[in-house]
Amino acid sequence: MxxxxxxxxxxxxxxxxxxxxxxxxxxxxxxxxxxxxxxxxIIRQNIEVRIFLDKQLTKAGEDSILNVVKVKPFVLNAPDVKPIVYVSKEEAAKEFIEGTKEDFATFLGENPLRNSLRVKIHEDYFEEAKLSQIKKDLEKIGGVYEVVYQEDLADxxxxxxxxxxxxxxxxxxxxxxxxxxxxxxxxxxxxxxxxxxxxxxxxxxxxxxxxxxxxxxxxxxxxxxxxxxxxxxxxxxxxxxxxxxxxxxxxxxxxxxxxxxxxxxxxxxxxxxxxxxxxxxxxxxxxxxxxx
Incomplete structure (x- = not known):
């Protein structure tokens, strides 16, 4: 029932x-x-602006540029991230050889690369116009040869x-x-x-x-x-x-x-x-x- x-x-x-x-x-x-x-x-935090330094710069000159860049408002300030990394031309050559499997020193006879600073940028500046302005500001610093970033990537x-x-x-x-x-x-x-x-x-x-x-x-x-x-x-x-x-x-x-x-x-x-x-x-x- x-x-x-x-x-x-x-x-x-x-x-x-x-x-x-x-x-x-x-x-x-x-x-x-x-x-x-x-x-x-995370992707934005790993985007870098690379500052290539003049070859004739002394260690004191490089440290001076590092100190100037360090206080810029666009530099990432995060507890678990190193915002600026110094890369010597020897380290850059090693990275290049590991990536391309070609040793350019064998036919050039010298290392043409430069010492550089790799700067991580705060998310608020992750726009093409702002990155372009950062590039112009950094290139005005004495001892800076060139500033490079991946253009159009931000947009x-x-x-x-x-x-x-x-x-x-x-x-x-x-x-x-x-x-x-x-x-x-x-x-x-x-x-x-x-x-x-x-x-x-x-x-x-x-x-x-x-x-x-x-x-x-x-x-x-x-x-x-x-x-x-x-x-x-x-x-x-x-x-x-x-x-x-x-x-x-x-x-x-x-x-x-x-x-x-x-x-x-x-x-x-x-x-x-x-x-x-x-x-x-x-x-x-x-x-x-x-x-x-």
């Missing part, structure tokens, strides 16, 4: 599952944005990063709209199963606020539970990925991930409460004949 459905029964599990899936997808998009921004930041990276952010933001927005509509419909169906109970409460004199209160509280709890489950799934996915994908650990920003989980929780409560309130308001205004 089939089990009879109790009066006032409510599909809590279905709503929580829908909210969890929805919030997980939104959180996953947020996680991708966080890690892509960190990746771009190319910035353009591609903008495209990535637009795609991710558009995808997240579309997903958010679809998910809110789906969750809203799920809650509407749940409230639909309660329409006669709501009408009975109205008939015995219950006010709209009295009727709405337990449903809205339930919607908040469902949203919170869905947010907690989605947050746990996000953290679990992130930890599995970090342990199995080499180099992914450097992209993690745990403070931002905590903020993301908090946003997912808040969004879950907001969707649960607003969808429940909206669905209830419809049935509270509905005429008795329309309930059938």
């Amino acid at each position: 089939p089990k009879k459905k109790k009066i006032g029964s409510y599909p809590n599990a279905m709503i929580v599952m829908s909210l969890t899936a929805a919030l997980f997808l939104i959180g996953f998009c947020g996680l991708l944005v966080i890690q892509s921004k960190k990746l771009v930041s 190319n990276i910035n353009r591609n990063v903008t495209k990535i952010y637009v795609v991710l933001a558009s995808f997240a927005l579309i997903m958010l709209i679809i998910i809110v509509l789906l969750v809203n419909n799920t809650i509407k169906l749940a409230i639909y199963s309660q329409r006669f109970l709501i009408r009975s409460m109205q008939l015995v004199g219950a006010t709209n606020g009295f009727i709405q209160r337990p449903y809205v509280v339930r919607g908040a709890v469902q949203g919170l539970v869905g947010g907690v489950l989605a947050g746990l799934m996000l953290i679990g996915l992130q930890q599995v990925a970090v342990r199995n994908v080499e180099g992914l650990a450097m992209l993690q920003e745990y403070d931002k991930i905590v903020i993301l989980v908090a946003v997912v929780l808040s969004l879950g409560v907001l969707i649960g409460v607003s969808s429940t309130y909206q669905s209830l308001a419809r049935y509270l205004r509905m005429a008795l004949d329309d309930l059938y």
Whole structure:
């Protein structure tokens, strides 16, 4: 004999599952944005401006140029990064030979390379116009032979990063709209199963606020539970990925991930409460004949 459905029964599990899936997808998009921004930041921090020095410069002259460059506002200031690296012409020749597998000294008879400074640039100056101005400023320093950087690289990276952010933001927005509509419909169906109970409460004199209160509280709890489950799934996915994908650990920003989980929780409560309130308001205004 089939089990009879109790009066006032409510599909809590279905709503929580829908909210969890929805919030997980939104959180996953947020996680991708966080890690892509960190990746771009790391790429920018590794872009260098190379300052080639005059060959006749003494060690004191080179140190003087180093001290002048060190205090420039565009030089990267990060605790775990050495902003300026001195490279002698011997080290540069070694790097060149290792990269090309050709020893130019055998047919030139000398090392034509120069001592240089490799300067890491702060992210705020990662634009073609600003890099061009940095090049001009550095070449005005006495003892500097030439300043070189990869021209157009900054603009190319910035353009591609903008495209990535637009795609991710558009995808997240579309997903958010679809998910809110789906969750809203799920809650509407749940409230639909309660329409006669709501009408009975109205008939015995219950006010709209009295009727709405337990449903809205339930919607908040469902949203919170869905947010907690989605947050746990996000953290679990992130930890599995970090342990199995080499180099992914450097992209993690745990403070931002905590903020993301908090946003997912808040969004879950907001969707649960607003969808429940909206669905209830419809049935509270509905005429008795329309309930059938």
